[in-house]
Amino acid sequence: MVNTPLIGSVVLIVVAVLAIVAAIYLRNRRTERLRGRFGPEYDRTVRESASRSRAEADLQKREARVERLRIKPLTADETARFTEAWHRVQTQFVDDPKGAVTAADRLLGEVMSARGYPVSDFDQRAADISVDHPRVVDNYRAGHDIALRHARGQATTEDLRQAMLNYRALFDELVGEAPHPGEHLPHAA
Numbered sequence: 001m002v003n004t005p006l007i008g009s010v011v012l013i014v015v016a017v018l019a020i021v022a023a024i025y026l027r028n029r030r031t032e033r034l035r036g037r038f039g040p041e042y043d044r045t046v047r048e049s050a051s052r053s054r055a056e057a058d059l060q061k062r063e064a065r066v067e068r069l070r071i072k073p074l075t076a077d078e079t080a081r082f083t084e085a086w087h088r089v090q091t092q093f094v095d096d097p098k099g100a101v102t103a104a105d106r107l108l109g110e111v112m113s114a115r116g117y118p119v120s121d122f123d124q125r126a127a128d129i130s131v132d133h134p135r136v137v138d139n140y141r142a143g144h145d146i147a148l149r150h151a152r153g154q155a156t157t158e159d160l161r162q163a164m165l166n167y168r169a170l171f172d173e174l175v176g177e178a179p180h181p182g183e184h185l186p187h188a189a
Helices: 004-038 040-048 052-068 076-095 097-115 122-132 137-151 157-175
Strands: none
Touching: 004 040, 004 052, 004 122, 040 052, 040 137, 052 122, 076 097, 076 157, 097 137, 097 157, 122 137, 137 157
């Protein structure tokens, strides 16, 4: 005689275990995909969030938002114009570090706008940039933080030099230039 209630219970337990295993597998795949896409930005977001699930939901929202934007590469003319402008800003640093940092911040906004990123709110801008440029978004945040301290009169010339280097990392990614080995920002006079 077959014990139908017992068989039914065993089947339910097996299905429940399989569902749990599948959920864990899918969650781990999502985590690995997001960690692979966002790199250090993944770790930063998890650290600053109340939970890993909440952080991952935030990262997925960023991806969805940026997918709706019309991000485009720069034209050859835009690349040349922005590269020339960057060289002028970098040269300006020697005589006017404060003005150069302000100009670099403004130039980055222009490049982002030309690429199709909204540029109204810094936090949203950084979140959007983190989707396509996760390895340099921390540079952008650090440079912006120094620019804010500069506006309050709390940044040293060395801080401003570091801001320029941070901005340069993002500029190179947005414009599509490879880093320039051995190229360093000159020290202010």
